[in-house]
Amino acid sequence: MTRQHRTWLHPGTGDLAGSHQELRAFAAEATRVLGGRVDVLVNNAGLYPVPATEDLTDADLDALLAVNVRAPHVLVAALAPAMAARGHGVVVTTSSCMARVGSPFGAMYTATKAADEQLTRAWAAEYGPRGVRVNAVAPGVTLTPGNAAHHAVLDAMAAATPAGVVVRPEDVAAGVVHLASDDAAVVHGTVLSVDGGIGATRLDRPA
Template structure:
């Protein structure tokens, strides 16, 4: 009698035995991605500044989650990443936005977004790729935005940074593909979270957003996390250098 374990189809293999690093894991999209990757069987390393948020993440996760209470803008995290023996997945999620009209963008807002959304994303991906290259495999997932594909009022700097991330995704995919490392992005539309709900109290803003989304609803955290799990998993083994738009059709206009 054959006692061998049956071979699972590629879409059902999950992420057992994989190590996934998620930045900005304390709240919102990062937290949702960390929980989803944990549920899929990965050993998750969650990074955030708030120890309290990370404690809640650990208690809510399906499996054990290792947490680093660190600021991704500091050199310490880069050294910690490079010291890892194994890293299979990076969800490069930490980012920020400060909506301002173009004529009124402050130097502080410009510098803050360029630093976190572009420079920090770059160096975190670089250090992670060095670890992956030693093992000859890996999946890097940049958290982009629909604003990485289109323009929008009061978001010139944010659009600039996310367009930069989309360019980085393509260039990394070309260069790192021969090393066995896939690089993709996920580009969400507006997501229904406690932080975004106050924006929709403005009826004109809500009308603008609903007019742009053919599905006539916001996305959910779980829908974005599902896209991340797909790109992290063997189910997307040939997907490289693309942007998975989770936008309800916004960018189809």
Template structure:
């Protein structure tokens, strides 16, 4: 029986200054990990770090915009330095999700979504997974979305970027799995976060389509991520796990 205890592990969580990323950072710290809180907003990042430390956990903030391969290289290097030379766990939670009609989507939005939702995880895994493989151990979780599984009007850009991330999850399993690196993904449904607050009643309407009938709390998504990075999930590889209240099951 695997353990969910993460004591001694170094975990890098991107997009960890708010929402699902912040909830994940807090939970992994509660489980004993040294969490590196990565994000663009230093004030929010330090707030998450302070909350973790107040609770008796270990955390550090790492500034990261993840705009390109060079910024991913810098983030990987800073994380390894803060982690005592290694990163054991990577959670790719940073992402943006502009919605709207395809013909009204600015070209800059297309580039921005793919830069952060697809290219940033790609570059970060390229930097961190080989070292995990050399050590024979590591866990990576990519945060996807339920709308990577089915078509929704207005969500073509966002959904397609996360569908690419789902395929990367499987390809990285084939590439790094034989050397001890487990790569999985979670597909959240509607979740109450700072980022989705602007959706208002639309969030509840979307959530009402699922058997659960309500939006998730960020902590509920974090629990699934924490399981996947732990030894309790030692035989789970290449899985894309719906955490959507049952929406994609019906």
């Protein structure tokens, strides 16, 4: 993709579970490396432990809230004002099909994603009038390196959905690219489902 669009990648690292100051420093460094401006912020990183409520450790609870909710909030607070001052910018946050249903597993994970969707709507109202478009994508059952060992379970979950297959990372990426592009110039506060239809039709975990 970088060759096709003649763009350069500037790798950087940051601890999204770090302190507020570390997150702001990360945003400042990204701004510096990118020539003084960030045009698109994608809040994609997330943790997804899905134990029973009573089995979620205190450490995992704190990490979930830090990475899935606090980090997007701090980064938007650090970067969106400059976008608004220029009258142009895009924020896309990764939610989940599980944000809008009650499920018997991963209660806190689903709550963080519901928070991300509400932040998306609130930020659209807050920054949209100043030229910043804020939206989200909600992936469904997605095969990633982190869950490759559970491929059979994922296949079973996706089998009865309209698409009938698991979502690929590149499917989600295509949704993000669309929301970040001028093709979505009038799209604000929207959660784009990239889930094969699972959120609209079923969300069951095989026994």
